[in-house]
Amino acid sequence: MTRIAGDSRADANAAAVLRTVLTHGPVARSGIARICGLSPAAVSRQATGLLAGGLLRELPDPPGAGTGTAGRPLVPLDLNTGAVSGPVAAGLHIGVPASTFSLVDLRGAILARRRLPHADLHPDTLLPALASRLGAFLAEFANGRPLLGLGAALGGWVRPHDGVVVRHAALGWHDVPLAAELADRLRLAVRVDNHARAVAHAEMLFGRPEARSSLVHLFIGNVVDAAFGIEGTVHQGPGAAAGDVAHLPVPGSRTPCPCGRTGCLQAAASDTALGAEAVRRGIVPEPSVPLLVDAAATGDPRADRLLRERARAVGRAAALLLDVFNPAVMVVSELSSVLHEGYLEEIRQAAATQEGRIVSPHAGPAVLPVAAAAVLLDPLFRAPTHLN
Ligand SMILES: [Zn+2]
Known part of the structure; x- marks a missing residue:
């Protein structure tokens, strides 16, 4: 995309206005200026552009605010989530x-x-x-x-x-x-x-406010992955290869890994590994983590025990990442803990971290x-x- 000189300042100001409304909206222009430190004139100029572009919308005037004032400083602005015009x-x-x-x-x-x-x-x-x-x-x-x-x-x-x-x-x-x-x-x-x-990215935009200062996300699925974000930016590293934690050693785990070592996170805790273990123990007929979570929810103690074992392995891996990155929030995407608080608690206890530092994604199963x-x-x- 071509850029012209002077563009970047306007971009940064427009982004500051949009993100202030995301976090604090609905909020009037005067409030936006106070929160993000731009001049009222700069806020007004960016708001005009964002309204014209359809990203913001004006809400009805608050009672007693009057109308027709220059720049309409008291009219609340919000992201345009309107059912007809909202992008x-x-x-x-x-x-x-x-x-x-x-x-x-x-x-x-x-x-x-x-x-x-x-x-x-x-x-x-x-x-x-x-x-x-x-x-x-x-x-x-x-x-x-x-x-x-x-x-x-x-x-x-x-x-x-x-x-x-x-x-x-x-x-x-x-x-x-x-x-x-x-x-x-x-x-x-x-x-x-x-x-x-x-x-x-989704957590920094729409999740807990402290996630914007720093977060680590640990993804446990068929593969395991991690991501680190700071000040609203997610680290990619050279070649965008950051976040491979498949062979992070989980303390106390002895599961053999195809890489030749034992106790790697992917071998100990991935959905693939968990599903295979659930079949081996005769808990479910096919290697499916959703089936295993269902079995636990309907009272099968073997399913519950296996999910708690995995939660503890995830918690011990999470503890290592917490030590390395010291993020404000650690988000763990793992099916059983997203659906049932008890497994999230098991992860927290194994990580031995304070209350509320390890959370599930804000969107829950829609993560x-x-x-x-x-x-x-x-x-x-x-x-x-x-x-x-
Ligand atoms: Zn390995």
Whole structure:
């Protein structure tokens, strides 16, 4: 994208106004100026642009505020989440047994979602199928609202700057130009990121306020991944390869890992490992973590015991990451603890950390659909004048 001189100051001011409204809205222009430290004139100028671009909307005047005053300093502004004119972002999470489509508003609220199971994972087959079904989903649910574009999230090594999936072992993908392929088929702006970083973006935008100062996100799924964010930015590292914690040694674990060592986090605690162990112990007929969580919820003590064992392994790994990064918040995406507080408590106890420092994602079971759309929304809140 070409930039002209002087653009960056306006971008930064517009972003400051938009993020202040995200955090504190509805809020009047005078309040925005006080909170973000810009002059009232600068706030007014940026607000005018953001209103014209459809990202903000004016709420009705508060009682007694009067109307027609210059700059209308007391009229509350909010993100435009209006049911007719409010812009929406599409999300695509590409998983191994299934992918999920979502549509979210500027506050990260899910307006629609749909799951698409798939068997053929080859990009030449899967990408056209995803694009076609996603196109139909958007036609059905966007309802004429402005569509900002698509955020796509998936596991593995993903390079956001050119939208390439460098490597995703479970999908069998190498160097797949995901953003370019989807943009070409859907005629939309598309951004792509690793799902652990995507969740970190979603937490910093829509989760607990302290997550914006610093957070670590630990993702436990078929793969395990981590992401580190500070001052609203998620670390990518050289080649965007940061966050691989698959072979982080879990203290006290002796599970053999394909890498030749024992006790690696992925071998000890991934959904794949947990599902296999649940089958081995005769708890569930197939290696499925949702089935195992169901079995525990309906009173099978063996299922509960196995989930608590995993929660403790996750907690011990979390303790290592807490020691290294000392984040304000640690978000753990793990199915049983997202659905049932008792397993989150087990993780906290194993990590031996103070109350409330380890949390589940704010979106709960909708964590991945929201995170995928956040891949698109994060740059919008960073440079709002560049996405319109
Ligand atoms: Zn290993």
